[in-house]
Amino acid sequence: MLPTLLAVTEAAEESGIVHQFGLEPKYVIMQVISFLILFGVLLKFGIKPTIATMEVRNQKISDGLKHAEETQARLAAAAQESAAIIKSAQHEAQKAIDEARKSAKEFGDKQQAEAIQRSADMLAKAQQSIELEHKKMLNEARGEIARLVVKTTEQVLAKKLSDADRAAFNDAATKELSTL
Amino acid sequence: MAADKSTKLLAKQLFKLSLVNGVVSPEQVTGVLGWIEKHSPRRPVALLKVYHHRIALELAKSRAEVEHAGPVGDATLRQIEAAMSKRYARIITASAKPNPKLLAGLRVRVGSDIYESSVAGQLASLSV
Numbered sequence: 001m002l003p004t005l006l007a008v009t010e011a012a013e014e015s016g017i018v019h020q021f022g023l024e025p026k027y028v029i030m031q032v033i034s035f036l037i038l039f040g041v042l043l044k045f046g047i048k049p050t051i052a053t054m055e056v057r058n059q060k061i062s063d064g065l066k067h068a069e070e071t072q073a074r075l076a077a078a079a080q081e082s083a084a085i086i087k088s089a090q091h092e093a094q095k096a097i098d099e100a101r102k103s104a105k106e107f108g109d110k111q112q113a114e115a116i117q118r119s120a121d122m123l124a125k126a127q128q129s130i131e132l133e134h135k136k137m138l139n140e141a142r143g144e145i146a147r148l149v150v151k152t153t154e155q156v157l158a159k160k161l162s163d164a165d166r167a168a169f170n171d172a173a174t175k176e177l178s179t180l
Numbered sequence: 181m182a183a184d185k186s187t188k189l190l191a192k193q194l195f196k197l198s199l200v201n202g203v204v205s206p207e208q209v210t211g212v213l214g215w216i217e218k219h220s221p222r223r224p225v226a227l228l229k230v231y232h233h234r235i236a237l238e239l240a241k242s243r244a245e246v247e248h249a250g251p252v253g254d255a256t257l258r259q260i261e262a263a264m265s266k267r268y269a270r271i272i273t274a275s276a277k278p279n280p281k282l283l284a285g286l287r288v289r290v291g292s293d294i295y296e297s298s299v300a301g302q303l304a305s306l307s308v
């Protein structure tokens with residue numbers, strides 16, 4: 001760059017422009033050198049760190065955006081999964097409720113059937129008991145009537161039987177006992 | 181006082197000595213009682229109780245108690261004696277005992293066996 005600048009300066013001196021504008025080549029060169037030094041310092045300690053910082057920030061922003069997208073995707077997946085889980089849970093809950101209703105209905109039916117059976121058994125037992133009681137009462141009445149008849153017959157026979165009748169019966173009894 | 185085993189065994193032996201041809205003999209019984217009085221075995225009261233029980237049972241086996249309502253002649257008693265002696269294969273003596281509750285008929289008791297043919301018995305069977 002410097003040779004180019006020197007060449008330009010020499011060309012300007014030769015054309016007389018330098019003298020027309022009051023320029024001093026050495027000052028121009030010093031200015032250029034000063035500028036270059038300042039530019040170098042700025043480049044090294046200002047521009048490059050700034051660019052590096054910006055690149056880092058850009059990278060961070062990019063990573064952040066990427067992370068946000070991934071997070072959003074994961075969030076969507078999680079939402080979808082949670083929806084699926086909720087749907088499955090609702091299905092399971094409905095299934096459990098249906099089974100509970102079915103079990104409750106079966107239990108109720110069973111209890112009702114058992115109650116009906118028990119009442120039928122009780123009714124049958126009661127009927128049997130009534131029949132037995134009726135038979136027992138009839139037997140007792142029959143026995144009592146027979147006892148009264150026998151007692152009456154005994155009283156009548158005790159009065160009506162004569163000694164001759166008893167003797168005849170005794171002879172028949174003797175024959176009966178002799179042939180045992 | 182309860183009789184022990186040896187007392188029962190002695191009573192049984194004395195009872196066997198009291199029989200003649202399977203019938204209780206008064207002479208033998210008298211002899212047995214004399215022997216007990218003379219020798220006074222152990223537990224004499226218990227021995228006499230057991231002996232008496234056996235003799236009573238044996239006498240009851242050879243005795244027919246005829247309960248009757250109405251007149252019963254000797255011929256009837258002899259006929260019953262013959263029938264029971266034949267039935268039990270030993271000599272059985274019949275004795276009459278009036279029982280008006282029979283109304284008419286007989287009830288014969290030999291030991292623990294009872295034979296009955298009476299109006300009261302037939303009526304009782306009707307009321308059961």
